[in-house]
Amino acid sequence: MxxxxxxxxxxxxxxxxxxxxxxxxxIYPEGIHCPKCQKITKHHKLTRRPCYSCDRCGNNVYxxxxxxxxxxxxxxxxxxxxxxxxASTRSGISAKQIQRETGVxxxxxxxxxxxxxxxxxxxxxxxxGQVEFDETYIGGRRHGRRxxxxxxxxxxxxxxQRDGNIVAVKVPDVRSATLLPFIAERILPFSIVHTDEMPxxxxxxxxxxxxxRIHHSSKVYVVGNVHTNTVDGFWSLLKRGINGVYHxxxxxxxxSYLNExxxxxxxxxxxxxxxxxxxxxx
Numbered sequence: 001m002x003x004x005x006x007x008x009x010x011x012x013x014x015x016x017x018x019x020x021x022x023x024x025x026x027i028y029p030e031g032i033h034c035p036k037c038q039k040i041t042k043h044h045k046l047t048r049r050p051c052y053s054c055d056r057c058g059n060n061v062y063x064x065x066x067x068x069x070x071x072x073x074x075x076x077x078x079x080x081x082x083x084x085x086x087a088s089t090r091s092g093i094s095a096k097q098i099q100r101e102t103g104v105x106x107x108x109x110x111x112x113x114x115x116x117x118x119x120x121x122x123x124x125x126x127x128x129g130q131v132e133f134d135e136t137y138i139g140g141r142r143h144g145r146r147x148x149x150x151x152x153x154x155x156x157x158x159x160x161q162r163d164g165n166i167v168a169v170k171v172p173d174v175r176s177a178t179l180l181p182f183i184a185e186r187i188l189p190f191s192i193v194h195t196d197e198m199p200x201x202x203x204x205x206x207x208x209x210x211x212x213r214i215h216h217s218s219k220v221y222v223v224g225n226v227h228t229n230t231v232d233g234f235w236s237l238l239k240r241g242i243n244g245v246y247h248x249x250x251x252x253x254x255x256s257y258l259n260e261x262x263x264x265x266x267x268x269x270x271x272x273x274x275x276x277x278x279x280x281x282x
Contacts, residue, residue: 004273009084019076020050024063026282032061050076067282068115078102080279082112087278091241092260117256119281120263127161128188132231133195134158135174138239139248154251156258159186160231165266168238168258170251176200180207194228234265 013019024032031040034054043052043061051062064070069079081102085093098109137153157179158168167186171178179200187193189208195201196216204211212226221227238261242249249257267277 004084004088004275006084009081009275013077013080016050016076017045019080020045020063022279023067023069023076023282024052026279027063034059034061068119074104074108074112078104079112082109083116083278084275086113086116086260087264087273087275090237090264092245092257094245114253114256116278117260120278121256121259122263122266122281124165124167124186124262124266126186126188127159127164127167128191129164130162130225131187131191131193132160132162132228133179133183133187133193133201134160134228134231134235135171135179135198136235136239138242138254139251154254156254157182158231158234159183160228160234162230166231166234166262168234168262170255170258174198174200176203180204183207183209194226196228234261237261237265 013022032043032052032054033039034041034043034057036057036059037054041057042055044055045052046060049060050064051060053060062070064072064076069076072079082098085098085101093113095106095110095113098104098113099106102109104112135155135157138156139152139154155171155174156168157171157174158166160166169182171182176199180203183193183204184207187209190210192210192212193201193204194212194214195204197213201211201213214220214223214226214228222229238258241261242257246257264274267274270277
């Protein structure tokens with residue numbers, strides 16, 4: 001992955017106009033199609049409005065319409081800087097830090113981060129080959145039980161294809177009736193599925209998978225090629241980020257944070273800088 005520094009950012013996006021030009025070129029790579037002229041025509045930027053006017057008929061086109069920037073009073077460069085900061089870290093950045101760096105209110109910073117995360121909900125193709133499945137528990141009370149059955153915790157199911165992508169989804173429970181349909185939707189038949197010893201996985205062979213188990217309760221974590229270390233490593237990254245950066249995440253918005261972490265993980269080997277990958281979701 002190419003490095004993209006703050007100097008690169010400031011050089012490419014020195015002001016709101018440069019950001020608007022990028023949005024326009026991204027949405028209309030072959031030129032703006034005028035709905036009145038019914039063809040691609042030349043447009044010019046209006047001086048005091050974030051829009052482009054058709055040179056032939058005068059129809060105005062707003063590139064930000066339908067995007068997260070639509071009707072926002074926050075400058076476009078501030079939006080782009082927040083996207084840059086969110087893309088430049090492995091563990092995320094808090095709205096409070098965005099507030100300190102940009103000067104916007106905390107409410108505005110939180111809303112911006114929320115809307116950017118919503119862009120990162122992308123479809124991941126069903127997985128195959130060597131696949132790991134595991135569940136984890138996030139949030140809740142710190143005292144008492146900390147794993148299965150811990151009070152107030154949110155349950156997250158995760159699928160990791162080795163040397164590939166990860167999917168993490170909030171689920172209501174870890175019963176077989178909940179997890180097996182999720183697995184069937186996300187993992188292709190005849191794949192090798194690695195799990196721990198939880199009984200909910202007992203029927204994996206019956207529904208068309210080659211099932212391999214590792215017994216974590218016996219403190220066994222690797223036996224040859226059988227393990228769930230890939231998805232466990234992602235859980236560690238996720239929890240360190242939530243605990244260290246956000247401190248706590250409500251169950252209502254948890255999925256958007258999962259989308260952010262999985263998106264960043266799944267594009268870790270892209271040749272393009274992560275900031276450009278984030279921008280491409282606009």
